[in-house]
Amino acid sequence: MERKHQLLSQIATSDRHGxxxxxxxxxxxxxxxxFHPTNNPDGVIQMGLAENQLxxxxxxxxxxxxxxxxxxxxxxVHMFKDIASFQDYHGLPEFRQAIAKFMGRVRGGRVTFDPDxxxxxxxxxxxxxxxxxxxxxxxxxxxxxxxxxPAFYRDLGWRTGVQIVxxxxxxxxxxxxxxxxxxAAYDKARQDGINVKGLxxxxxxxxxxxxxxxxxxxxxxSFITEKNIHIVCDEIYAATIFSSSNFISFSExxxxxxxxxxxxVHIVSSLSKDMGLPGFRVGIVYSYNDAVVNxxxxxxxxxxxxAQTQYLLASMLSDEEFVENFLAVSSKRIEKRHSIxxxxxxxxxxxxxESNAGVFVWMNLRHLLREQTNDGEMxxxxxxINDVKLNVSPSSSFHCxxxxxxxxxxxxxxxxxxxxxxxxxxxxxGEQKERETLSxxxxxxxxxxxxxxxxxxxxxxxxxxIAMSPHSPLVRARN
Numbered sequence: 001m002e003r004k005h006q007l008l009s010q011i012a013t014s015d016r017h018g019x020x021x022x023x024x025x026x027x028x029x030x031x032x033x034x035f036h037p038t039n040n041p042d043g044v045i046q047m048g049l050a051e052n053q054l055x056x057x058x059x060x061x062x063x064x065x066x067x068x069x070x071x072x073x074x075x076x077v078h079m080f081k082d083i084a085s086f087q088d089y090h091g092l093p094e095f096r097q098a099i100a101k102f103m104g105r106v107r108g109g110r111v112t113f114d115p116d117x118x119x120x121x122x123x124x125x126x127x128x129x130x131x132x133x134x135x136x137x138x139x140x141x142x143x144x145x146x147x148x149x150p151a152f153y154r155d156l157g158w159r160t161g162v163q164i165v166x167x168x169x170x171x172x173x174x175x176x177x178x179x180x181x182x183x184a185a186y187d188k189a190r191q192d193g194i195n196v197k198g199l200x201x202x203x204x205x206x207x208x209x210x211x212x213x214x215x216x217x218x219x220x221x222s223f224i225t226e227k228n229i230h231i232v233c234d235e236i237y238a239a240t241i242f243s244s245s246n247f248i249s250f251s252e253x254x255x256x257x258x259x260x261x262x263x264x265v266h267i268v269s270s271l272s273k274d275m276g277l278p279g280f281r282v283g284i285v286y287s288y289n290d291a292v293v294n295x296x297x298x299x300x301x302x303x304x305x306x307a308q309t310q311y312l313l314a315s316m317l318s319d320e321e322f323v324e325n326f327l328a329v330s331s332k333r334i335e336k337r338h339s340i341x342x343x344x345x346x347x348x349x350x351x352x353x354e355s356n357a358g359v360f361v362w363m364n365l366r367h368l369l370r371e372q373t374n375d376g377e378m379x380x381x382x383x384x385i386n387d388v389k390l391n392v393s394p395s396s397s398f399h400c401x402x403x404x405x406x407x408x409x410x411x412x413x414x415x416x417x418x419x420x421x422x423x424x425x426x427x428x429x430g431e432q433k434e435r436e437t438l439s440x441x442x443x444x445x446x447x448x449x450x451x452x453x454x455x456x457x458x459x460x461x462x463x464x465x466i467a468m469s470p471h472s473p474l475v476r477a478r479n
Contacts (some may be wrong), residue, residue: 001308002440003132011159012274014082014158015155016153016154017153017158018150018151018152018154018156018158019154019464020155021150021153022378022393022396023048023150023151023393023394023397023398025148025385026048026385026391026392026393027046027048027049027129027391029385029386029391029443030045030046030048030161030391032044032080033156033389034046035389035417035420037416037420038094038132038419038427042389043094043134043389044366044385044389044390044391045389045390045391045407045413045417045421045424046391046409046412046413047390047391047392047409047410047412047413047421048208048272048391048392048393048407048409049409049412050206050358050359050360050407050409050412050473051272051273051276051278051359051411052218052240052273052275052318052330052334052359052411053274053276053335053411053412053413054330054337054411055276055326055333056276056277057327057331058274058322058325058326058385059277060328060433061314062225062316062319062322063316064367065397066316066346067316069311069312069315070308070311070312070314071083071084071308072308075206078316079311082307082308083261083308083340085307087304087310088300089116089120089277089297089298089300089304090297091120091304091310092307092310092314093115095305095310095312095313095314096115096116096118096312096319097115097318098313098316098318099115099118099269099313099316099317100112100113100115101113101120101286101318102317102323103238103269103284105128105289105323105327106239106247106274106327107238107247107251107252107321107323109112109245110249110252111249111251111252112254113251113286114141114347115304116357117286117287117288117293118284118286119284119285119286119287119293119296119300120282120283120284120285120303120304120305121283121284121285121300121303122281122283122302122303122304122305123270123272123278123282123285124150124155124220124234124236124268124270124283125154125155126281126283126303127158127268127269127270127282127283127284128152128155128156128232128234128268128283129155129159129160130283130285130296130300130303131232131266131268131285131287131296132157132160132162133160133299134287134292134295134296134299135197135198135230135232135292136160136162136197136198136457137161138160138161138162139161139163139194139195139289140162140163140194140195140196140197141158141164141165141188141194141195141197142162142163142164142165142190142196142197142198142199142200142232143165143166143167143185143189143196143198143199144165144166144167144199144200144201145166145167145177145181145201145387146164146166146167146168146169146361146398146399146400146401147169147175147180147207147208147365147395147398147399147405148164148200148206148398149202149203149206149207149353149398150393150397150398150399152200153163155239162197162261163194165185165186165188165189165194165196165469166185166399167182167184167185167419168181168184168185169180169181169401169402170401171353171405174353174354175205175208175210175353176216176469177201177212177216177219177220177254179219179223182220182223183223183365185346185470186227191385192446194226196227196231197229197230198224198231198232198264199220199224199229199230199231200221200232200478201220201231201232201233201249201250202230202234202235202236202237203217203233203234203235203249204235204237204238204240204241204302204356205245205357205358206237206358206360206407207235207352207358207360207362207393207398207407208355208358208362208384209352209353209355209356209357209358209360209361209362210353210355211241211245211357212248213248213354214248214252214253215264217248217250217253218253218257220250220410221250221253221254221257221260223267224264225260225261225264226289227434228264229260229264230264230266231250231264231265231266232266232267232442233249233250233251233265233266233267233268233276234266234268234269235249235250235269235324236268236269236270236272236273236274236315236379237269237273237274237357237358237359238269238274239274239327239330239331240274240330240331240334240357240358241273241274241331242331242334242335242338242356242357243333243335243354243356243357245356247357247390249267250265250267251265251267251286252441262288263288263290263291263292264287264289265287265288265289266285266286266288266289266292267284267285267286267287268280268283268284268285268286268315269283269284270284271313273359275326276330276389280305280309280313281303281305281309282302282309282313284422295297298372302338312388312420315394322467325374329423334359334411337410337411337418338355338361338410340418341361341408341410341418341420341422342361344422344425344426345361345363345425346421347426348425348426348430349367349429350363350364350365350425350429351364352364353405356462358410359409359410360407360409360410360411361407361408361442362406362407363392363405363406363407363408364404364405365404365405365406366402366404366405368380368402368429368432369403369404371401372403372404374396374422374430376403377394377396377403377404378394378396380404381406383428384406384428387428388419388425388427388428389424390405390408390424390425390426390467391429392406392408393406393407393408394406395407406428407419411475
C-alpha cells in the first residue's frame with residue numbers, strides 16, 4: 001500500500017512536543033491576560049515561570065561599572081572586529097575557563113572542572129537535547145524520577161525520538177529516589193522491549209526544590225554502573241541553594257569513587273537559573289566521555305552561544321569578588337522570598353514540601369480536592385487559573401503519581417506582585433472554608449429536620465390521624 005503523500009515531516013505533524021499539557025495551557029492563560037499592577041490589576045499572575053529575577057540589580061550594577069566588557073560600548077568597541085568574526089564551536093577559551101571556574105565555585109570548590117570538557121548548547125534545553133543526540137537513538141529510553149520537569153518531553157524527545165520512562169516516587173518518603181523504584185522502572189521497560197540507555201536526574205529537583213544527599217548519589221552511581229547505562233545530572237539550579245546544607249554535585253561522588261566508569265557520567269549546567277540569565281541562552285554539557293565531548297562540540301554548532309555573550313560573561317564570571325558576592329546575596333534573597341511565601345501559605349493552613357533550593361515550592365492542596373484524582377486536580381486548577389487568576393502548575397503535568405500538588409514559582413516577580421498573589425490565595429481559601437461551613441450547616445439542618453420529623457411521628461403514634469394522612473402510602477399499604 002502506497003504511503004499517503006505528506007507535505008510536512010513527522011516531527012512537524014506530531015504532538016511529541018508536549019505542548020498539550022496544563023503546564024503550557026497555564027502560560028497561554030497568562031499570555032492572554034497578563035497581570036499589571038495598574039494597567040491590568042485583575043489579570044493572571046505568572047507563577048509558572050521558574051526564573052530567578054531577585055538579583056538582576058547586581059548584574060546591572062556590574063555592567064555599568066564595566067562598560068569595556070561589552071563590544072557595543074565606546075570602551076569596548078575596539079574588540080568588535082575580533083568578537084564579531086566567526087568563532088568555532090569550541091567557544092572562546094576565556095569563556096570556557098570562566099564557566100569551568102564558576103561551576104567549581106558554585107559547588108563549594110570541592111571539585112574542579114576541565115575547560116576542555118565544556119560543551120556549549122542553546123540554554124539548558126539545547127544542552128539536554130544535545131546530550132540525548134549523543135547518547136541515544138530514536139526509540140531508546142531514559143529513566144526519569146517523577147515528578148519531573150514537564151518540558152522534558154520536548155527537550156529530550158521531540159526531535160531525538162527518545163522516550164521517557166518515569167520512575168514513580170511519592171510523598172511517603174518525600175519523593176526520594178529509591179533503588180527499588182529504579183529497579184522496578186528499569187525491569188518494566190525491559191519487559192516491554194524498551195532499550196534503556198540511561199537515567200536523568202535533576203539535582204536540585206524541579207519541581208520539588210530538594211537536593212540529593214550523598215548516599216542517594218552513590219546509589220545512583222552504583223545503579224548505572226551495574227546496568228552499564230548513562231547518567232545525566234541536570235544541575236541547573238545548583239546556585240539556588242538557600243539552606244545551610246551544602247549542595248553535593250554528582251561530580252563529587254565521581255571524584256571520590258575509583259572504580260566507576262566515568263564514560264557514563266554527564267553533567268548539564270546553565271546560567272539561566274544560577275545567574276538569572278535565561279535570555280542569554282547559555283547551556284553547558286560537561287561530559288567525562290571524550291567521544292561525547294568530541295561529538296557534542298560538532299553538534300553545538302546548531303546552538304552556539306553568541307560570541308558577544310561569551311565575551312561579556314567571560315569578563316563577568318572572571319571577577320571573583322563579584323561572583324562571590326552575587327552568589328551569597330542571591331542565596332539570601334531566595335531564602336527570604338521562600339520564607340515570606342511559605343509563611344503566608346501557612347497562615348491559611350497550606351503546607352509545602354520542605355525544600356532547600358530552587359525558585360519554587362511544591363504546594364500541597366490535596367485537602368481542597370473534591371476527589372483525590374487527576375480529574376479532581378484539574379477541576380481545582382481551572383478554578384485557580386480562571387477565577388483566582390494565578391498560573392500555577394498542577395502535579396499531573398509533572399507526571400506525579402499523587403494529585404493535589406502544585407508547583408508555584410516565587411522569584412520571577414517583585415514584592416508587590418507576590419503580595420497580591422498571596423492575598424488572592426488567602427481570599428480563595430477563605431471562600432472555600434465558608435462554603436464548607438455553609439455546606440456543613442445545611443447538612444446538619446437537614447439531619448435535624450429528619451430527626452425532628454421522625455420523633456414527631458414516634459411520639460404521636462404511627463397510626464395517629466394527626467401524624468398520618470388517610471391518603472398516605474403507609475396507610476394504603478396497611479389496608
